[in-house]
Amino acid sequence: MLLEDGTRLDGEAVGAERHATGEVVFNTAMTGYQEAVTDPSYNGQILTFTYPLIGNYGVTAEAVESDHVHARAVLMREAVNERPQGGGGWLDWLRAEGIPAVSGIDTRALVRHLRDRGAMRGGVFPGDLPEAQAHELIEAEPSMVGQDLAAAVTPDAPITIEGDGPNVVAIDTGIKSSIVRNLSERGCRLTLMPCSSSGQEVLSRNPDAVFLANGPGDPAALGHVVGTVRELVGKVPVFGICLGHQLLCRAVGLETFKLPFGHRGANHPVKDLSTGRIEITAQNHGFAVVGPGGDRTLDTDEPVRWETDFGAAELSHLNLYDRTVEGLVLHDVCGAGVQYHPEAGPGPHDSLYLFDRFMEMLAHA
Amino acid sequence: MPRRDDLEKILIVGSGPIVIGQAAEFDYSGVQACKVLLEEGYEIVLVNSNPATIMTDPEFATSTYIEPLTPDSVAAVIEKERPQALLGTLGGQTALNLAKALYEDGTLDRFGVELIGADYDAILRAEDREIFRQTMTDAGLRVPRSAIVTSMADADRGIQDLGLPLIVRPAFTLGGHGGGIARTRGEFHERVSEGLNASPIHQVLLEESVLGWGEFELEVMRDRNDNVVIVCSIENIDPMGVHTGDSVTVAPQQTLSDRQYQVLRDQAITVIRAVGVETGGSNVQFAVEPSSGEVVVIEMNPRVSRSSALASKATGFPIAKIAARLAVGYALEEIPNDITRVTPASFEPTIDYAVVKIPRFAFEKFPDAEGSLTTQMKSVGEAMAIGRTFKQAFMKAMRSRELDAVVEPPADTEQLLTRLELPYSDRYELLFEALRRGTGVEELHARTSINPWFLGQFEQLVAAERDGELAHRKQLGFSDEQAGVSREQRIAEGLRPDFKSVDTCAAEFEAQTPYYYSSYERPSISARGAEVRRGSKPSVVILGSGPNRIGQGIEFDYCCVHAAMTARELGRDAVMVNCNPETVSTDYDTSDRLYFEPLTVEDVLEVVELEQPEGMVVQFGGQTPLRIARSLEQAGVRLLGTPVDSIDLAEDRGRFGAMLKKLGIQHPPYAVAHSAQEAVEQAKQVGFPLLVRPSYVLGGRAMEICYSDDDLASYLERVIAGAGKSVREEMYPLLLDRFLENAVEIDVDALADGEQAYVAGNMPPVEEAGVHSGDSACVLPPLSIGSDMLEQIRAQTKALALELGVIGLLNVQFALVDNDRLYVIEANPRASRTVPFVSKAIGIPLAKVACRLILGQRLSDQQLPPEEETPGHVSVKEAVLPFQRFHGSDSLLGPEMKSTGEVMGIADDFPTAFAKSQAAAGVALPHEGSVFISVCDTDKPAATQLAARMHELGFRILATSGTAQAISHMGVPVQKLNKIGEGSPHVVDCILAGDVDLLINTPVGISARADGWEIRRATVEHGIPCITTMAGASAAAGAIAAARASRPQVRSLQELHGLRPEPQPSKPKRRAPKPAKA
């Protein structure tokens, strides 16, 4: 494992026998490794698990967030290939998916390095590859900032999942199965559109609401999607999760910025400012939305309002770790977004209520 | 929500003596609570009967009461102190039951005391199994099916629809006492009748068995705003059927997928809400069927618990501290996480290592006790280890136990496997042996139901034993010895552990709290020890006492904590090394740096290497640090205080004897034997009765009194030859002492600085010598001893202290025969079990003073009061014994220590103090009723006088024929009872029938030491006070008289010793400060 700053950690190759490069990030959740690597938001990234034992309970067909692995490679302290009855081995599966993986490296040292220096590019390479060569490969890897990775994970043609409830059209920048499941369970008829779709195409399906999905990469690089969303806001209710939240915010004229090393885990406390309740949330994002007055971290616990191109936005959710914006509602038009993952998968279920809130807003919209 | 300003004074109740199921963890939680609530500016009133606790140190409360934890005495404290609130969720089951009782008898109402933490209804919903089941069912959760029975008849009906095996649970007994697993009809009837007896309301619950399911615990916290977080998940490696306290457990859980885990998380949250614990921590236990994933709720404890202490140490999240703040109004988000300082406590810790807790058993001390593990807790202590992987943590935990009984697996593998089908304390040794012999994971899973994942991990460890590179073995957590290298070789190979910190957040944030564990990693980018925040101050390493066990318990942790405080006072960094998660010493607040490591030479040396300390203190941790002291010194560690050689001088009989001769001090005739046959010859020289034991033992292990050659022969047969061969070597040389009959034993604690000595207290026991000093009640000041004798004792103690070159503490045990002949039984140049008791009785913190001497101060600098300035009050220490837990064990006291804990009674006069100590020990003496007396001939005269006294006090006298005769001669009315041999209705029948309220039974000689067994057993089962010495008996009579005369007064330590609590630091910030980053 080599980082762009020359940091090198040797381990045992336990995955597919290829090299891989990408942005090296870490996730602090203690369970849910299979869901994590299949989450499209990890596209283009090399995922380090801070929990040392990965693979303990094997893999199953259910525990996936998409049809294949999106992480480019996996870094672990101790990989386990346990094969429980009714399940497969984690490493067998990674190999079958063609994903390189390294075991036995001092992940804690690596995480402390990334925490202090920030997320950076890196790669995993066979031991016999000369370091200089490895370095070139890393340099060839574009930086996360300004990268449009949505194109890589969006469907080529619309997909519809029937339902007898409201007609929801999602702009699919890499939507997680858990989100689809939660919407379907609540009766939504869901159509997943390629993120190249125009506002017209979306509206032509006369949606009751537009849903902006999670996904990989830098929202700033998705100008075309932002444009599309801008056409929709005010015409139909628009909701976003994670990247979708960022796209919505940019569409109404708010800024996003790159976090030093992102939020990736299942234990971040988020405060719902409308109820004062604290939720333990699943998170997976490297960028965040700038708050009122250009503040990246907020001093207030109040549902403050600030102006957007579409009227007032109201702060609805706040991260109690670093006090960044975790969610907002648009006041003068129907729209809202959260930065974290209420659908969990993996992670705690504290925030599932947001899907119900979503349904209510639709009912009243 | 802000701090509650309507409260000013809060009453905190401790958990009383250390008993199986309630140990030091409640001192840890109590101390945390006291600290923060004082910081918050509240007045704290503390009640606890256990003097060996840090929480009962005067500086941890505004007023500290060492009183029995009974409704009466706590009510007396309430009446005197008038607190506005009672926080009852930090003192274990004891405090919870007390809170319940004080609510029910109207005391709380009468004095307007509010229950904070958990209110009465919540306590009831969690503690009353029936209401709990209903609450769970209403909340849509599954609990095991069950039936309540009050007689054998309905029990047989119950068995119809539940089937065997099933679980028998008596209603309202502590720690499941009297319950158990019934696999056969025979066991079923046995358990049910036991259960009915054990239950105060003659009620048992029959419960559907989920034996073999996975057992999981979640530690949950809730605040006033109904925010709930899960602090930690704990998985029991031993499946359902072995009490969590006896199980090897691992945190976080290892074998559940995210989906399965989230189900438990959701259910745990439902449970705490349904039970309605308003604020604080709770422990929820689940059983999970491995293949179907079906979940049942087993129980919830609406309070901090053993598991929450474990969870706190495992994650760095101080549950008790935060629970205390929540109880006085704060919300989780308003409390900073003091490990990161920049984030609030309203989060769920995530960890990047594995933690293994392993129980420490003491069956070797109760040979006739049944050794299988069931639903009743039997372990006496535990060790915890942290490693980067499960295997590392497990191997470290195994070596942290300091076993002194070695396991010998059956040679026949089929036998081995059959034995594995029932869990015993040696289960893991046997599992490893089975793997070594090639038994596969499937087979072992079939036999034990242990999750294959764990068995797979064990298999890998065993594989590495066979072949594996050194580096690999060290990464698996092998000790140098197990890895087959010397320390030098390993270092030569460049293999050293790194030290990582426990930070609640898997390194996502910078950790401020210096709490570390070692781990072998591959060559890494971080310099060795990069995470350790070592300032420039000189540091002093303090070795803790490891897992609690009988003979070495909380008293030693108490001393270690004092050593740490003192080192800090004197401008050093206190560095603690210990592996016991229950303790105050392993609270990261106690020292400047905490290393959670096994107390072995190898592990300690790695810490020393990194710390480069000024020196190390080994005399506070009991025998554990002494065992390794010499090797540490040889490896170049500078030991502070009493030189190592003095330890040897005191323990080596030859050298010690010579020293005593030189000083002209008497000791009982003795001999040292290196073989059985030599023992027999030597016995003639020394003369009977003989006290025989192996050398180098603490707590009088394997010690027996022999009255004849036959006794000796049988001892050599049973104990020595009986022991495993690996132990047998260590048993020699054998020590033979002339056993001094009807001698009084005097325990002395003294301080010395190498030139001067100070005798702090000498305590004659209530029982005669022959009962281990740790098991006998003792008194301060020594009322029964004449002043010249005291002078002589002081003189001899000082002579010993100076001759041994003691710097710090010295404990000497004397035996006094006929009030004029004084013998030294033993001298321990270290802190003793009685240090906390003496400190609290005389109001001088002995351990602190000792530590100052160790760090170079002189006795003359200490402004100590004149020696033995008799305090204006009497203190009695009483031992608490675990016989109830050990089915079939004899409750007779002897030279081998058996008590798990101690209590203290303080009053103006001896009888009242003694009465308090008895009440505190849980065997409150009766005020009326009938007393049964059966004594040996030598005791008959004393017995008749006793009978007369009891008769005056209005007691009915019962006695066996011989004793009865003697008594009636005195003209005291007495009813004769049959001996067991003489047929029913005999003594035991009467006891079972509840016709006996107090029992006095002194045995004669070795033969009689076996007699009366059934009598004593019956009293133990029924919790009737049973006194086995005449001295104890007359003390009891006095106590009964005193108790009837007047209601005991309560006085706080601060009053007794004219102390003021130390000024507390100002209140902390309300809300978590804004983060530095981003």
Ligand SMILES: Nc1ncnc2c1ncn2[C@@H]1O[C@H](COP(=O)(O)OP(=O)(O)O)[C@@H](O)[C@H]1O
């Ligand atoms: N229905 C059951 N079937 C099998 N084992 C059980 C059952 N209920 C409890 N146990 C075992 O008994 C132990 C003690 O039971 P628990 O309800 O926790 O009582 P305690 O209050 O003593 O902790 C548990 O840790 C578990 O291993």
Ligand SMILES: Nc1ncnc2c1ncn2[C@@H]1O[C@H](COP(=O)(O)OP(=O)(O)O)[C@@H](O)[C@H]1O
């Ligand atoms: N020679 C003796 N005569 C009578 N009782 C003795 C004698 N030696 C020891 N004992 C009893 O045995 C107990 C344990 O002996 P001790 O030497 O203190 O061992 P330990 O190291 O376990 O404290 C003592 O407390 C005392 O009651």
Ligand SMILES: [Mg+2]
């Ligand atoms: Mg329990």
Ligand SMILES: [Mg+2]
């Ligand atoms: Mg319990």
